[in-house]
Amino acid sequence: NAGVTQTPKFQVLKTGQSMTLQCAQDMNHNSMYWYRQDPGMGLRLIYYSASEGTTDKGEVPNGYNVSRLNKREFSLRLESAAPSQTSVYFCASISLGQRIYGYTFGSGTRLTVV
Amino acid sequence: AQKITQTQPGMFVQEKEAVTLDCTYDTSDPSYGLFWYKQPSSGEMIFLIYQGSYDQQNATEGRYSLNFQKARKSANLVISASQLGDSAMYFCAMREDMIYNQGGKLIFGQGTELSVKP
Numbered sequence: 719n720a721g722v723t724q725t726p727k728f729q730v731l732k733t734g735q736s737m738t739l740q741c742a743q744d745m746n747h748n749s750m751y752w753y754r755q756d757p758g759m760g761l762r763l764i765y766y767s768a769s770e771g772t773t774d775k776g777e778v779p780n781g782y783n784v785s786r787l788n789k790r791e792f793s794l795r796l797e798s799a800a801p802s803q804t805s806v807y808f809c810a811s812i813s814l815g816q817r818i819y820g821y822t823f824g825s826g827t828r829l830t831v832v
Numbered sequence: 833a834q835k836i837t838q839t840q841p842g843m844f845v846q847e848k849e850a851v852t853l854d855c856t857y858d859t860s861d862p863s864y865g866l867f868w869y870k871q872p873s874s875g876e877m878i879f880l881i882y883q884g885s886y887d888q889q890n891a892t893e894g895r896y897s898l899n900f901q902k903a904r905k906s907a908n909l910v911i912s913a914s915q916l917g918d919s920a921m922y923f924c925a926m927r928e929d930m931i932y933n934q935g936g937k938l939i940f941g942q943g944t945e946l947s948v949k950p
Contacts, residue, residue, distance in 0.1 A: 751938065758841075760923060760940040761877075768936070776937060808877065810938070820867055820879030821938055 721745070724809050724824035731799045731831045739794040739827050741809030748813045750792035751821070752776075752784060754805040761808060767792055799831045834859045836926050838941035845914045846949050852899070853909040853944045855924030864928045866907040867938065868898065871921040880922075883907055911946075919948045 722743045731737055741750065748769045753761040753776075763776030767786040781803060783795045792811075796803060809824040835858040845851035857866065868880040883891045883898045891898040899908040911918055921943045929936040 753940075758942065760838075760942045761925075763937055763939065766937060777939070806875070810877075812938075820869075820882060822879075823869075823877035826875055 722809055722811055722822050722824035724807075724827050726827060727825065728828050729830070731796075731829065733800060733831060735799050736795065736797050737799065738796075739807055739809075739829075740791070741793065741824060742791045743809075743811040743822070744790065745811065745822065746789070746813065747811035747822070748789070749811060750786065751810040751812075752782075752792070752794045753808045753810065754778065754803075755808060755826075756805050764794065764807075799829075801831045803829065804831045805829060834861070834864075834926055834928050834937070834939050836924055836939055836941040838924055838944050840944045841942070842945045842947070844947050844949060845911075847916060848913055850910060850912045851914055851946065853911070853922050853924075853946065855907045855909065855941060857905050857907060857924075857926050859905075859926065859928055861928040864926055866898070866900070867925040867927070868896070868907075868909045869923045869925065869940075870918075871923065871943075873920070877923075881909070914948045916948050916950060919946060921945050 725740045751766040752764040755761045762778045765784040767773045770789045785793045807827045810821045812821040837856045864885045866883045870878040881893045881896045883900045895912045897910045923943045924941040927938045
């Protein structure tokens with residue numbers, strides 16, 4: 719099915735460990751985004767990629783890095799995980815045309831850092 | 833800088849009644865878009881409705897309508913004939929720079945949790 723696929727769905731890390739969250743979309747969208755969702759705070763933008771080859775910081779980029787590997791894939795890396803990075807992470811994509819269908823979101827990755 | 837505010841942490845509505853979820857925004861960009869998303873307890877983000885700053889009419893999608901008051905910078909979501917399945921978290925979001933489509937940032941409000949009572 720067409721959409722945004724995130725892996726893994728769940729992950730537990732120890733403080734200081736590193737990991738990469740993967741995101742892939744098969745809708746030929748130009749722009750991709752990484753958000754984190756914490757209780758009572760809505761979704762906050764970490765990084766985004768307006769098009770292949772470009773990346774920009776969002777509201778809360780500290781402690782994260784991203785790679786736009788190709789048009790389909792946009793990964794988020796935690797180099798040294800901290801308990802404050804415990805959150806649900808969402809990847810999203812969009813290409814804007816005449817009709818706005820909204821950003822398409824993946825199902826999320828629930829990350830716990832202990 | 834763009835900003836989105838949802839001032840209602842939680843709302844209750846009786847089944848079959850209408851409910852309005854508030855959203856105010858701030859931006860200096862004349863070209864922007866406003867989005868509403870629904871997040872049920874299962875966690876997925878479901879796109880509901882979109883309103884462009886230059887759209888002449890308020891957006892409607894089935895039971896959802898957007899009460900867009902540009903001068904007041906508000907974009908309230910109206911759900912008519914509430915159903916039990918409407919119980920969820922609802923997020924308002926805004927994106928600037930809609931004209932050039934350069935993949936601008938989508939910024940979210942804090943959300944409103946809607947509970948529909950039978």
